[in-house]
Amino acid sequence: MSLRRLLTTAVVATFATGGLSACTDNAPASSGATGTAGSGPLTVAASDTECRVSAESAGSGNLVFSVTNNGSKVNEFYLLGEDGLRIIGEVENIGPGLTRDLVVRAVPGSYFTACKPGMVGEGIRSAFTVTDSGADMSATGADKELIDQANAQYASYVKDQTEQLKTKTAEFIALYKAGKDDEARALYAPARVHWERIEPVAESFGDLDPKMDLREADLEPGQKWTGWHVIEKDLWPPSSGYTPLTRAERGAMAGQLMSDTGELYERTRDITFTTDQIGNGAKSLLDEVATGKVTGEEEIWSHTDLWDFQANVDGARVAWEGLRPILKKKDATLDSQIQLRMSELQKLLDQHKKGDGFVTYDTLSKAEVKQLSDAVNALSEPLSKLTAAVI
Numbered sequence: 115m116s117l118r119r120l121l122t123t124a125v126v127a128t129f130a131t132g133g134l135s136a137c138t139d140n141a142p143a144s145s146g147a148t149g150t151a152g153s154g155p156l157t158v159a160a161s162d163t164e165c166r167v168s169a170e171s172a173g174s175g176n177l178v179f180s181v182t183n184n185g186s187k188v189n190e191f192y193l194l195g196e197d198g199l200r201i202i203g204e205v206e207n208i209g210p211g212l213t214r215d216l217v218v219r220a221v222p223g224s225y226f227t228a229c230k231p232g233m234v235g236e237g238i239r240s241a242f243t244v245t246d247s248g249a250d251m252s253a254t255g256a257d258k259e260l261i262d263q264a265n266a267q268y269a270s271y272v273k274d275q276t277e278q279l280k281t282k283t284a285e286f287i288a289l290y291k292a293g294k295d296d297e298a299r300a301l302y303a304p305a306r307v308h309w310e311r312i313e314p315v316a317e318s319f320g321d322l323d324p325k326m327d328l329r330e331a332d333l334e335p336g337q338k339w340t341g342w343h344v345i346e347k348d349l350w351p352p353s354s355g356y357t358p359l360t361r362a363e364r365g366a367m368a369g370q371l372m373s374d375t376g377e378l379y380e381r382t383r384d385i386t387f388t389t390d391q392i393g394n395g396a397k398s399l400l401d402e403v404a405t406g407k408v409t410g411e412e413e414i415w416s417h418t419d420l421w422d423f424q425a426n427v428d429g430a431r432v433a434w435e436g437l438r439p440i441l442k443k444k445d446a447t448l449d450s451q452i453q454l455r456m457s458e459l460q461k462l463l464d465q466h467k468k469g470d471g472f473v474t475y476d477t478l479s480k481a482e483v484k485q486l487s488d489a490v491n492a493l494s495e496p497l498s499k500l501t502a503a504v505i
Contacts, residue, residue: 165229173247310425393501
């Protein structure tokens with residue numbers, strides 16, 4: 115997972131106001147996305163010490179923030195809600211000298227912009243206002259029917275995945291608490307795929323995400339470590355220097371994970387989506403692959419990264435397929451490009467299947483990892499244009 119995210123407790127409010135939960139790289143001129151009315155994209159000059167946005171306000175509608183990292187550290191850019199917690203949109207992993215675009219559909223209101231040099235801390239923030247431009251942000255006729263269908267289908271998919279996650283986690287937790295480690299290890303990756311398929315949605319619940327999916331390498335000083343990866347390490351312990359959890363500690367850790375999973379399940383019962391959230395979520399899932407799974411950092415103890423990799427690709431595919439009827443009408447060429455790159459990536463993943471799962475990531479050669487990385491990058495390029503094409 116990407117763990118350098120700001121905390122939020124109001125994801126349903128984010129969805130209801132048309133905010134986003136992910137990022138996109140490109141905004142074609144035809145998308146109608148702008149900064150201030152008629153002025154083109156807003157520019158953001160990010161550095162290790164500054165976050166200079168070209169304007170303090172913009173009219174409501176489709177906005178583009180073109181973020182250039184002039185510093186020496188990898189940076190991130192966020193548009194946050196009025197409370198400073200709710201993530202409206204984000205663009206991550208902007209390397210020094212690179213420019214990436216964030217496309218958001220913003221309603222009138224008060225916001226904050228934030229850059230996070232080194233991808234840690236609260237970031238460098240400034241107030242930002244979205245005024246009422248009078249733009250009609252609703253769809254009509256046949257387009258509205260396709261949009262409503264895509265949104266309803268994706269909401270159903272998320273609900274189904276959280277239901278399966280709750281069921282599989284309960285089975286996994288029971289085995290772990292009972293000390294049936296071999297059986298628990300066998301179920302670890304299959305249970306987690308349901309989290310990974312909807313990872314951008316799950317991560318939007320910022321108070322739950324760190325408790326459930328925090329990696330040891332991302333712990334901040336004094337932060338309590340709980341969740342999946344604590345249990346992962348206990349099931350696949352290092353060869354030296356590790357003290358196994360006691361039975362009581364196992365019970366407490368398992369109980370916390372089950373409680374948090376139940377909370378995630380409850381919060382997604384009435385969740386709704388918009389096309390921009392779905393499109394940006396698809397791209398965010400590919401970003402997750404590029405920054406964690408393809409590097410082998412996500413499942414550092416179990417090496418089950420390819421299960422996560424496939425689950426992220428599954429989630430991106432479902433999001434894209436739901437938007438395809440809209441995309442084919444607006445940009446059939448882009449749809450064909452995504453289809454081709456998605457197929458190429460899946461063929462590579464299929465080469466590493468073993469039984470109902472995959473080989474462990476530590477068995478891949480450097481050449482095989484590079485092949486997968488190149489295929490992810492190839493898909494990310496057209497997928498990054500999905501949101502701008504459908505909104």
